[in-house]
Amino acid sequence: MLNLTEYKNRLEIDLEKITAELNTLGVHDPETDDWIETVGENNLTEADENIEADLAESMEERRATLSALEIEYRNIKRALQKIADGNFGICEISGEPIEEARLNFKPTARTCTTHMNDEGQLPL
Numbered sequence: 001m002l003n004l005t006e007y008k009n010r011l012e013i014d015l016e017k018i019t020a021e022l023n024t025l026g027v028h029d030p031e032t033d034d035w036i037e038t039v040g041e042n043n044l045t046e047a048d049e050n051i052e053a054d055l056a057e058s059m060e061e062r063r064a065t066l067s068a069l070e071i072e073y074r075n076i077k078r079a080l081q082k083i084a085d086g087n088f089g090i091c092e093i094s095g096e097p098i099e100e101a102r103l104n105f106k107p108t109a110r111t112c113t114t115h116m117n118d119e120g121q122l123p124l
């Protein structure tokens with residue numbers, strides 16, 4: 001039997017951490033549950049190509065970080081939803097139980113070890 005309370009606590013702590021990180025990069029849209037990136041402080045008055053290039057680069061980085069965190073955010077929310085729905089720890093591909101060692105390592109795992117390489121193909 002999986003200790004769901006323990007997973008739930010872990011996931012809730014992770015969710016809190018990731019939400020705090022996401023809040024530094026974007027704003028949450030409660031209607032869609034999407035995170036929208038915020039533009040960093042940009043008080044440039046003079047056009048300076050180098051500065052603009054740097055800004056574009058850091059925007060790219062922020063965007064990349066935000067989408068990576070957003071995927072993690074969704075995975076955590078999904079795992080918590082599964083706990084609520086009673087299907088936590090079930091492989092989304094085969095319907096088989098996910099190995100406990102895998103869940104301990106990664107409570108947001110959506111597949112068993114056999115199908116872990118196909119996890120990226122699952123819809124977000």
Ligand SMILES: [Zn+2]
Pocket residue numbers: 091092093094095096111112113114115
């Ligand atoms: Zn499987």
